[in-house]
Amino acid sequence: MLGAALDLFSEHGFEGTSLQGIADRLGVTKAAVYYHFHTKDEILLALVQPAIDELLMLAGEKDSGLRPQRGRGMDVAGYVDYLLRHRRVAAYLTRDATAMSRPVLVEKGAQLRGQVEAMLLGGDADDLSTLWGSATLQALAGALMAAPPDVSETWLREELTDLGMHLLAGYRKAARRRQT
Amino acid sequence: MLGAALDLFSEHGFEGTSLQGIADRLGVTKAAVYYHFHTKDEILLALVQPAIDELLMLAGEKDSGLRPQRGRGMDVAGYVDYLLRHRRVAAYLTRDATAMSRPVLVEKGAQLRGQVEAMLLGGDADDLSTLWGSATLQALAGALMAAPPDVSETWLREELTDLGMHLLAGYRKAARRRQT
Numbered sequence: 167m168l169g170a171a172l173d174l175f176s177e178h179g180f181e182g183t184s185l186q187g188i189a190d191r192l193g194v195t196k197a198a199v200y201y202h203f204h205t206k207d208e209i210l211l212a213l214v215q216p217a218i219d220e221l222l223m224l225a226g227e228k229d230s231g232l233r234p235q236r237g238r239g240m241d242v243a244g245y246v247d248y249l250l251r252h253r254r255v256a257a258y259l260t261r262d263a264t265a266m267s268r269p270v271l272v273e274k275g276a277q278l279r280g281q282v283e284a285m286l287l288g289g290d291a292d293d294l295s296t297l298w299g300s301a302t303l304q305a306l307a308g309a310l311m312a313a314p315p316d317v318s319e320t321w322l323r324e325e326l327t328d329l330g331m332h333l334l335a336g337y338r339k340a341a342r343r344r345q346t
Numbered sequence: 347m348l349g350a351a352l353d354l355f356s357e358h359g360f361e362g363t364s365l366q367g368i369a370d371r372l373g374v375t376k377a378a379v380y381y382h383f384h385t386k387d388e389i390l391l392a393l394v395q396p397a398i399d400e401l402l403m404l405a406g407e408k409d410s411g412l413r414p415q416r417g418r419g420m421d422v423a424g425y426v427d428y429l430l431r432h433r434r435v436a437a438y439l440t441r442d443a444t445a446m447s448r449p450v451l452v453e454k455g456a457q458l459r460g461q462v463e464a465m466l467l468g469g470d471a472d473d474l475s476t477l478w479g480s481a482t483l484q485a486l487a488g489a490l491m492a493a494p495p496d497v498s499e500t501w502l503r504e505e506l507t508d509l510g511m512h513l514l515a516g517y518r519k520a521a522r523r524r525q526t
Contacts, residue, residue: 179444181362263441264359293497297489297505304488305481305513312480314473325477325520332516333485340508 167192167202171209176258180210180265207270214259217252218274221282224248242330245286246323249310260307279303286330287337294344298337306330347372347382351389356438360390360445387450394439397432398454401462404428422510425466426503429490440487459483466510467517474524478517486510 170191174183185206189196203209224244249256259266266275280291283299291299306326313322350371354363365386369376383389404424429436439446446455460471463479489509493502 176443177447179359179361179442181359182444261441261443262359263356264362267357293494293501294505296492296494298509300492301485301489301509305485308484308488309477309481312476314476317473321473325474328520329478329481329516332512332519336509336512336516339512340505 167199168209168213172213172254172258175210175213175262175265176254179262180206180268207268210265210268211270213255214271217255218278220252221248221278242286242334243323243327245282246306246326246330249306249326250319250323253310256307257311260304260311286334294341295337298333298340302330302333302337305333347379348389348393352393352434352438355390355393355442355445356434359442360386360448387448390445390448391450393435394451397435398458400432401428401458422466422514423503423507425462426486426506426510429486429506430499430503433490436487437491440484440491466514474521475517478513478520482510482513482517485513 167188171183171188174187174191178187183206185199185203186196188209189199192199203212265271279300282303283295284291286302287295287299306329309326309329310322347368351363351368354367354371358367363386365379365383366376368389369379372379383392445451459480462483463475464471466482467475467479486506486509489506490502
């Protein structure tokens, strides 16, 4: 059921999808959907929760390679692996602002974004890190979405890691320049 | 009327917005909206058309600084200026996939994306340029959207140009590495 919901959310947006539409796609009655989920928000949360939990867990693990190392930023490869594991959900959330602005997600979304930016860039949040942090997350998600379907996952992992590392280096350079 | 429509599209997505909703926001009857636009697609096109026309014109001008210079890519500053001029529309289109997948936009969207990527990166399209081109467009749009409201336009212009230049340099480095 969650797969069918993600298909429809991706095609029509969160607000353009109805419980009836999800039932129709599955070939079941609306009552059958309602037996599992009472609202679209519950479905959205069920779709997104595993990715949120995993990111919070990774961020909390000292040896995961995802913790910032004295402002040097995280091991980008860990975040790329994470993105590749949650590829469809990540692509969907990047491209449907109405989903991320649902009350069930809005607080978690802001918290996660801040946490990932801090993990990636290290150090304190300021205008510059907000800009580069958001650029890095969007660039990785955009590249993931644009990746031709016939490229290998190995190729994609390497290129995305390269891209992320390059952006981190750019941020550090920009931050140094602003300090002088 | 277009301003109210863009507000609602941005808040609820294209598919979550109705002509009735636009009329309500404006405090007029649905018939009054219908007098100007018969469908939401017409409104979407009217919102996006000026930005599309301007980009096509810029891409066509030999001396605009936007033409690729022998595979060296365009003058990023020109594209950043363009983005800043069309800031709200650009932010909206980046965050609502359902708008870009409307039949009225889907062909133009693909054409424009290809053209902008070619302008930015120069040279022929391949897997690598698709990845970095999309990453560059998303990074610039993401940074634009994340920019704190109190930063000056001058600051934003400089930082976005810096970001775009850095990504182009990264692409050229990646392309050279893949050739050897």
